[in-house]
Amino acid sequence: MTDRRVVVTGMGIVSPVGIGSEATWDALTAGRSGIADITLFDSAAFEIHVAGEVKGFDASEFMDPKDARRHDRNTHFAVAATGEALRDAGLMGDNGLVSGDVDADRFGMVFGTGIGGIGLMLEGHKILLERGPRRVSPFMLPHMLPDSASGQVAIQYGLRGPNMAVVSACATGGHAIGEAMEAIVRDQANIMLGAGTEAPLVPLAFAGFGQMRALGTPKDPDSGEYSAPMASRPFDATRDGFVVAEGSAVLVLEELSHALARGVGPIAEVIGYGSSADAYDMAAPAERGEGNQRAMRAALARAGISPEAVDYINAHGTSTPLNDRYETMAIREVFGDHADRLAVSSTKSMTGHAMGAAGAIEAYVCVRAITTSCIPPTINYRHPDPELTLDYVPNQARAAKVNVALSNSMGLGGHNSSVIFRRYEN
Amino acid sequence: MTRRPPPPRDPARRAVVTGLGAITPIGNDVATFWANLLAGVSGVGPITQFDASAEEVRIAAEVKDFEPRDWIEFKQARRMSRFAQLAVAAARQAIDDSGLEIGDHNRDDIAVVVNTGGGGIGEVAIGQQTFLEQGGRRVSPFMVPMLSPSMAAAQISIQNRIRGPVITSVAACASGVQAFIEAQRMIEHGDVDVVIAGGTESAILPVAFAALSNMGALSKRNHEPEKASRPFEADRDGFVFGEAAAVMVVESAQHAVTRGATILGEIAGGALTGDAFHISAPDPSGYGATLAMQRALRDAHFEMESVDYVVAHGTSTPLNDATETRAIRAAFGAHADRLAVSSNKSMIGHTLGAAGAVSGMVAILAIRDGIVPPTINYEAPDPACDLDYVPNISRHMSVNVAIANGFGFGGQNAVSVLSRYAG
Numbered sequence: 001m002t003d004r005r006v007v008v009t010g011m012g013i014v015s016p017v018g019i020g021s022e023a024t025w026d027a028l029t030a031g032r033s034g035i036a037d038i039t040l041f042d043s044a045a046f047e048i049h050v051a052g053e054v055k056g057f058d059a060s061e062f063m064d065p066k067d068a069r070r071h072d073r074n075t076h077f078a079v080a081a082t083g084e085a086l087r088d089a090g091l092m093g094d095n096g097l098v099s100g101d102v103d104a105d106r107f108g109m110v111f112g113t114g115i116g117g118i119g120l121m122l123e124g125h126k127i128l129l130e131r132g133p134r135r136v137s138p139f140m141l142p143h144m145l146p147d148s149a150s151g152q153v154a155i156q157y158g159l160r161g162p163n164m165a166v167v168s169a170c171a172t173g174g175h176a177i178g179e180a181m182e183a184i185v186r187d188q189a190n191i192m193l194g195a196g197t198e199a200p201l202v203p204l205a206f207a208g209f210g211q212m213r214a215l216g217t218p219k220d221p222d223s224g225e226y227s228a229p230m231a232s233r234p235f236d237a238t239r240d241g242f243v244v245a246e247g248s249a250v251l252v253l254e255e256l257s258h259a260l261a262r263g264v265g266p267i268a269e270v271i272g273y274g275s276s277a278d279a280y281d282m283a284a285p286a287e288r289g290e291g292n293q294r295a296m297r298a299a300l301a302r303a304g305i306s307p308e309a310v311d312y313i314n315a316h317g318t319s320t321p322l323n324d325r326y327e328t329m330a331i332r333e334v335f336g337d338h339a340d341r342l343a344v345s346s347t348k349s350m351t352g353h354a355m356g357a358a359g360a361i362e363a364y365v366c367v368r369a370i371t372t373s374c375i376p377p378t379i380n381y382r383h384p385d386p387e388l389t390l391d392y393v394p395n396q397a398r399a400a401k402v403n404v405a406l407s408n409s410m411g412l413g414g415h416n417s418s419v420i421f422r423r424y425e426n
Numbered sequence: 427m428t429r430r431p432p433p434p435r436d437p438a439r440r441a442v443v444t445g446l447g448a449i450t451p452i453g454n455d456v457a458t459f460w461a462n463l464l465a466g467v468s469g470v471g472p473i474t475q476f477d478a479s480a481e482e483v484r485i486a487a488e489v490k491d492f493e494p495r496d497w498i499e500f501k502q503a504r505r506m507s508r509f510a511q512l513a514v515a516a517a518r519q520a521i522d523d524s525g526l527e528i529g530d531h532n533r534d535d536i537a538v539v540v541n542t543g544g545g546g547i548g549e550v551a552i553g554q555q556t557f558l559e560q561g562g563r564r565v566s567p568f569m570v571p572m573l574s575p576s577m578a579a580a581q582i583s584i585q586n587r588i589r590g591p592v593i594t595s596v597a598a599c600a601s602g603v604q605a606f607i608e609a610q611r612m613i614e615h616g617d618v619d620v621v622i623a624g625g626t627e628s629a630i631l632p633v634a635f636a637a638l639s640n641m642g643a644l645s646k647r648n649h650e651p652e653k654a655s656r657p658f659e660a661d662r663d664g665f666v667f668g669e670a671a672a673v674m675v676v677e678s679a680q681h682a683v684t685r686g687a688t689i690l691g692e693i694a695g696g697a698l699t700g701d702a703f704h705i706s707a708p709d710p711s712g713y714g715a716t717l718a719m720q721r722a723l724r725d726a727h728f729e730m731e732s733v734d735y736v737v738a739h740g741t742s743t744p745l746n747d748a749t750e751t752r753a754i755r756a757a758f759g760a761h762a763d764r765l766a767v768s769s770n771k772s773m774i775g776h777t778l779g780a781a782g783a784v785s786g787m788v789a790i791l792a793i794r795d796g797i798v799p800p801t802i803n804y805e806a807p808d809p810a811c812d813l814d815y816v817p818n819i820s821r822h823m824s825v826n827v828a829i830a831n832g833f834g835f836g837g838q839n840a841v842s843v844l845s846r847y848a849g
Contacts, residue, residue: 045561105699124637125550133481134482138641141643145596147835151836158702160699160717168592175593182611207557210565279588280584283571411574411576413577413580
């Protein structure tokens with residue numbers, strides 16, 4: 001075993017509540033929702049047509065317009081968020097490539113996604129059905145794969161170390177950060193991006209999730225009036241489903257001595273990662289969040305800390321009846337009495353559920369909560385559920401010192417990942 | 427190459443292979459696959475899974491006579507995409523082959539790392555057709571949980587009640603090799619005792635053929651399918667798209683010895699690199715591939731000269747095969763001329779996310795049996811491809827150390843080192 005410590009030295013984000021780290025944090029701490037009516041396609045035929053869309057995003061600000069046209073939206077987000085993260089970490093060179101001061105062969109990434117370039121794939125398939133095979137774009141295939149984003153990010157910034165995408169449905173983001181951390185611990189790299197990206201806002205996804213009866217109703221549960229932001233109300237007694245969202249978040253993870261040697265102050269430390277499977281059902285989570293419990297326990301063991309050391313849990317908190325109930329039970333099981341002293345909030349109350357990017361977005365939130373001593377709230381929380389009795393930081397951000405924060409992510413198929421961050425101390 | 431070598435491995439935590447499973451275009455079990463591979467049998471033929479008469483490319487390496495119900499309860503099989511069905515079947519074989527018994531005593535300490543390129547892309551195509559023709563209400567509620575690329579690993583976990591980490595990574599055509607690298611790391615690191623590791627792909631679909639053939643990536647030799655995949659040969663004109671799943675049981679040496687399992691070989695090391703060059707073409711210098719081979723061998727504590735056999739990526743595209751040859755020469759220097767280099771894709775086509783897993787399995791079988799399968803359809807030499815490709819006829823030779831190469835769209839390079847386990 002090695003003693004290589006892994007720290008966060010930069011972050012970048014594109015989210016439904018803002019483009020960029022500052023804009024996103026301002027919105028999250030103000031409790032502003034990014035959920036609204038869908039504008040990316042004509043959604044009139046759908047019963048539920050709200051989403052967490054990234055607003056005002058122009059890919060050509062972040063990449064060559066010709067490249068941008070060939071790439072899927074999830075790659076656009078990934079490239080944009082990575083650019084911000086590299087600048088934040090002091091790793092951007094003058095020519096738009098990674099700074100020549102670090103070894104690009106030892107700088108890699110685990111860039112997760114739930115479904116990759118589904119938009120491009122559907123466009124191609126529509127052309128195939130309507131106009132025949134000869135009209136399908138030769139660019140479609142290499143640009144629609146789940147690892148197309150990680151490929152393009154490597155190309156655009158010249159990052160030549162270990163490179164892959166992980167996929168574990170909605171647990172992806174946590175797995176990406178955990179696996180990136182492990183690559184550094186195992187001395188496969190000095191710097192790794194731990195990241196997630198997703199652009200799932202296509203009609204077919206809405207049809208699929210709609211048929212699963214998984215989506216939240218955009219209605220004020222008290223007045224009965226139409227309200228897009230109210231569709232996501234994690235842990236509230238009236239919650240009835242999640243809201244599909246898009247975005248990307250990138251954490252620059254770096255081996256501690258490598259960061260210090262180039263004179264960079266660590267933002268926070270990644271100390272734990274746990275991963276488990278429910279081995280239970282393709283869609284429903286295991287009873288009482290049993291798999292989630294094992295992931296949290298594994299992450300605590302990996303971090304070598306007791307449950308009492310944790311101050312804040314950024315919950316998976318999707319706003320589905322089952323997830324929020326089981327996640328609450330799992331937190332109680334793992335943390336015992338300390339569960340009542342934890343702050344637990346769901347970023348998805350504001351952003352919606354960005355699938356494979358969610359875990360990375362929420363890891364960003366954990367790091368910011370540590371550095372700013374401010375915990376963003378769970379908004380739309382009005383009706384306590386008698387069974388769900390944790391402190392969900394309702395509706396208002398809270399000033400609180402956070403030394404250790406844990407992020408939970410769970411996915412269809414029974415994937416669970418938990419990642420733990422700690423305030424950096426020498 | 428100024429970095430210090432990795433610290434020596436803990437012998438107890440070396441990653442050994444104890445079971446194999448495969449569903450391939452030339453056999454739905456390992457024994458049949460291996461016999462056909464050694465005999466030089468091609469699995470390429472006309473596409474039967476859809477009407478391809480309108481396509482420019484009408485050939486593929488399809489899995490034949492696969493009956494999901496032989497492996498999976500009927501109702502569950504119907505809710506599983508074909509790529510997941512193939513993987514569940516291959517995993518079943520591998521677990522049986524290894525004699526591993528899964529129970530409450532160990533189910534939390536077993537991981538599944540089964541990778542893929544496209545996952546349940548077929549479900550997307552079906553779902554969209556339904557959506558366009560019949561509307562959103564007719565889309566299957568099972569579409570979303572069927573299509574996710576993570577579902578092969580998840581279904582292996584569910585079907586076998588395995589509750590450790592379940593991970594799917596996607597590195598395009600490097601995915602399969604990447605699974606073995608990940609498995610070895612997890613074992614070495616002590617995360618788990620056993621990893622069910624491999625790759626799967628099944629995407630014999632109109633949209634995939636249209637896209638790949640419009641890229642100019644596929645061989646157009648429709649008139650003689652079994653000759654279409656000709657890696658390293660002068661007249662190669664692209665790859666043949668195939669489907670397969672290959673899965674290995676990988677465990678710590680200590681765990682395997684303690685339970686008295688037969689050890690078939692060892693995953694001694696591996697490495698991943700990115701070209702950072704182009705979204706579909708390899709870096710013509712082969713730098714990223716060379717670096718991956720060198721780093722993989724350093725990771726495994728082997729000299730370059732100790733390698734006997736290279737299971738090549740060898741896709742049969744003009745660019746890959748010349749670049750890979752160049753990269754092997756750059757990595758191995760003079761030793762390159764003493765290597766046996768062969769491409770199983772000459773027989774089973776390019777199975778994308780499964781390809782590297784098949785190659786890793788081929789390396790283990792070559793080590794076990796002292797025989798190297800050929801590159802078939804090798805007729806006219808290409809001056810740009812001047813290694814010993816084991817042309818057309820399998821070769822008896824002792825193999826102690828082999829590497830499996832997997833290079834993907836977007837410049838992902840993965841190399842796994844497999845070796846004889848000496849105890």
